[in-house]
Amino acid sequence: MLEITRVAKAFHAGTPNEVRPLQGVSLTIPDRSFTIVIGTNGCGKTSLLNAVAGTFFVDDGSIHLDGHDITRWPEHRRAALIGRVFQNPFSGTAPTMTIAENFSLAVRRGLGRGLGPSLHRSLLVELTDRVRSLNMGLENRLQHAIGSLSGGQRQALTLLMATWRRPALLLLDEHTAALDPKSADLVIQLTDALIRREGLTTLMVTHAMPQAVHLGDRLVMMHRGRIVHDVSGAEKQRLRPGDLLDRFEDLRRQELLDPSAAALLQAAYV
Amino acid sequence: MTLVIGAWTMGIILALLAIGVYVSFRICDFSDITTDGSFTLGAAVVATLLVTGVSPLAATGASFLAGAFAGCLTGILHMRCKIHGLLAGILVMTALYSVNLHVMGKSNVPLLSTDTLGTYAEKIGVQLAGGQPSLHVWGWEVATKEVAALGAVIGLVLVIAAVLYWFLHTNLGTALRATGDNPQMIRALGVNVGTMMTMGLALANGLVALSGALLAQYQGFADVQMGIGMIVLGLASVIIGEALVGTKQVGLAIAGAVMGALLFRLMVGLALRWGLNPNDLKFMTAFFVFLALILPGWVTKVWKTRSAESLHA
Numbered sequence: 280m281l282e283i284t285r286v287a288k289a290f291h292a293g294t295p296n297e298v299r300p301l302q303g304v305s306l307t308i309p310d311r312s313f314t315i316v317i318g319t320n321g322c323g324k325t326s327l328l329n330a331v332a333g334t335f336f337v338d339d340g341s342i343h344l345d346g347h348d349i350t351r352w353p354e355h356r357r358a359a360l361i362g363r364v365f366q367n368p369f370s371g372t373a374p375t376m377t378i379a380e381n382f383s384l385a386v387r388r389g390l391g392r393g394l395g396p397s398l399h400r401s402l403l404v405e406l407t408d409r410v411r412s413l414n415m416g417l418e419n420r421l422q423h424a425i426g427s428l429s430g431g432q433r434q435a436l437t438l439l440m441a442t443w444r445r446p447a448l449l450l451l452d453e454h455t456a457a458l459d460p461k462s463a464d465l466v467i468q469l470t471d472a473l474i475r476r477e478g479l480t481t482l483m484v485t486h487a488m489p490q491a492v493h494l495g496d497r498l499v500m501m502h503r504g505r506i507v508h509d510v511s512g513a514e515k516q517r518l519r520p521g522d523l524l525d526r527f528e529d530l531r532r533q534e535l536l537d538p539s540a541a542a543l544l545q546a547a548y549v
Numbered sequence: 550m551t552l553v554i555g556a557w558t559m560g561i562i563l564a565l566l567a568i569g570v571y572v573s574f575r576i577c578d579f580s581d582i583t584t585d586g587s588f589t590l591g592a593a594v595v596a597t598l599l600v601t602g603v604s605p606l607a608a609t610g611a612s613f614l615a616g617a618f619a620g621c622l623t624g625i626l627h628m629r630c631k632i633h634g635l636l637a638g639i640l641v642m643t644a645l646y647s648v649n650l651h652v653m654g655k656s657n658v659p660l661l662s663t664d665t666l667g668t669y670a671e672k673i674g675v676q677l678a679g680g681q682p683s684l685h686v687w688g689w690e691v692a693t694k695e696v697a698a699l700g701a702v703i704g705l706v707l708v709i710a711a712v713l714y715w716f717l718h719t720n721l722g723t724a725l726r727a728t729g730d731n732p733q734m735i736r737a738l739g740v741n742v743g744t745m746m747t748m749g750l751a752l753a754n755g756l757v758a759l760s761g762a763l764l765a766q767y768q769g770f771a772d773v774q775m776g777i778g779m780i781v782l783g784l785a786s787v788i789i790g791e792a793l794v795g796t797k798q799v800g801l802a803i804a805g806a807v808m809g810a811l812l813f814r815l816m817v818g819l820a821l822r823w824g825l826n827p828n829d830l831k832f833m834t835a836f837f838v839f840l841a842l843i844l845p846g847w848v849t850k851v852w853k854t855r856s857a858e859s860l861h862a
Contacts, residue, residue, distance in 0.1 A: 332737070353741070354736050354737070355736050355739050355740055355741045355742070356739070358736070358737055358738055358739035358740075359739050361737075363737045365733070365737075369731075370731070370733050370734060371734055371737070372731065372734060373726070373727040373730035373731045373734055373735070374730060374731065375730050375796075375797070376723075376726060376727060376730060380723055380726075380727075381727075383720070383723055384723060384724060384727050384735065384738050384740075385738055387720055387738075387739075388738045388739045389739045390739075392720040392721045392723075392724045392740065393719070393720055393721060394716070394719045394720070394721060395719060395720055396718060396719060396720075397718055397719060397720045397722070397723040398718070424797065440738075
């Protein structure tokens with residue numbers, strides 16, 4: 280279970296460039312919950328993921344995961360509990376290393392790294408099976424540099440790497456945003472199937488309304504560093520993209536957005 | 550022939566420097582200026598220990614450790630103190646100049662009357678040659694000690710290259726390679742990037758210092774200025790090696806660094822033989838590196854242009 284309690288963060292505090300992406304965010308995500316986070320640009324959704332992942336330490340509040348207070352844990356230590364897929368397909372893999380070598384790194388996420396061989400026969404056999412399950416034909420290219428693959432292929436492999444050792448929490452940061460529509464669909468299908476099959480506790484940030492309404496069992500909307508909408512269960516299942524747009528329109532009416540920003544939102548989401 | 554064997558021996562010794570620079574420059578993706586200081590540090594430590602009676606093997610090992618310590622310092626300055634990598638290297642290199650003077654107690658320590666690894670190699674070589682002080686190589690008479698020294702450094706470099714190849718394919722070594730390739734990714738997989746980078750720089754500078762220690766023993770002295778320009782020499786070797794064998798496989802890249810060091814030494818030897826003023830050596834070294842950096846790009850560009858033109862023709 281992930282418990283985020285009154286988390287706050289300010290960048291460039293006390294300067295004219297001060298930005299406060301998180302302003303007292305509290306959120307509890309039970310085990311096996313698949314939670315979607317949406318919001319406008321700069322609303323704090325990626326900052327929320329980064330705060331959980333440990334990219335930066337929060338100024339205030341606490342973060343507990345799987346019974347551990349990870350608030351002051353460095354990023355690499357949190358990685359023992361957290362699997363992560365980045366927005367940029369190039370961020371999640373080591374491009375000059377082979378597919379097999381990349382997986383040999385993922386296999387030991389959270390474990391010590393000694394002087395044993397990174398690649399061995401049993402790993403290669405299991406890797407071939409798992410990569411074959413992607414139906415991308417990559418099982419025959421395990422010795423190729425991962426940098427030679429397309430963004431969609433890399434993102435699918437990154438997802439597989441992040442979940443090779445079952446994480447206590449899977450973080451997905453707009454992981455299809457940089458892909459073409461066909462590749463994005465493929466990766467989303469794979470994501471949904473993997474999360475359902477493994478029962479993974481997942482926090483996923485997205486900009487795409489269809490993904491937000493069709494995926495997951497809970498939806499959280501953020502605005503200006505705060506959670507402004509939180510739906511789950513039957514209410515989440517009934518949710519339609521139009522409902523979310525209405526919600527954004529409500530926010531505009533509450534003078535949290537100006538009309539030009541709302542027009543941009545419409546253009547971006549519809 | 551003795552001159553040729555001497556040049557090869559020097560080239561092989563400097564191949565260790567090239568391997569060290571390969572580790573920092575390519576594996577860690579870190580331009581490490583510490584090299585100039587740690588090369589001299591290795592020579593200074595080994596020379597000082599040898600003249601105080603320490604065994605050559607122990608003294609050479611100590612020089613590796615001293616270099617590794619210098620690399621650690623650069624890593625700590627960069628990763629913990631958040632000092633820019635280039636500046637961290639410059640700071641340690643500058644500090645090492647004074648350290649090296651303190652270690653040696655003067656600017657030059659001769660080793661002519663001291664037992665070195667070369668003495669061991671000579672004893673073994675003479676024994677293997679049946680007590681002959683000289684050998685006939687392709688019709689040339691060569692001192693056995695020269696051949697023994699060459700054989701010893703070839704053996705040592707082969708062993709070190711093999712150990713490095715093995716290490717870079719272990720879990721730890723693979724994580725080190727990934728640290729240079731994509732630190733964001735490896736951090737997300739639970740690896741402490743700061744520790745990895747520090748370890749990589751320690752390894753790189755340990756190898757560089759080892760090269761300095763061997764060179765001091767081979768040429769019979771350690772000098773406080775012998776490290777000047779070594780980073781450029783190492784880079785030249787790595788870049789020439791990459792032009793020869795590519796960069797895709799670790800094994801090939803290590804072999805390339807060794808070949809690059811030898812080829813570079815050959816180029817320098819030829820340049821001197823053709824009348825190059827020794828004062829211009831550093832300038833020519835920098836010019837070689839410049840050419841090695843830009844030529845592959847130019848050649849590819851010309852090749853692509855010609856291919857495109859022939860397609861349109």
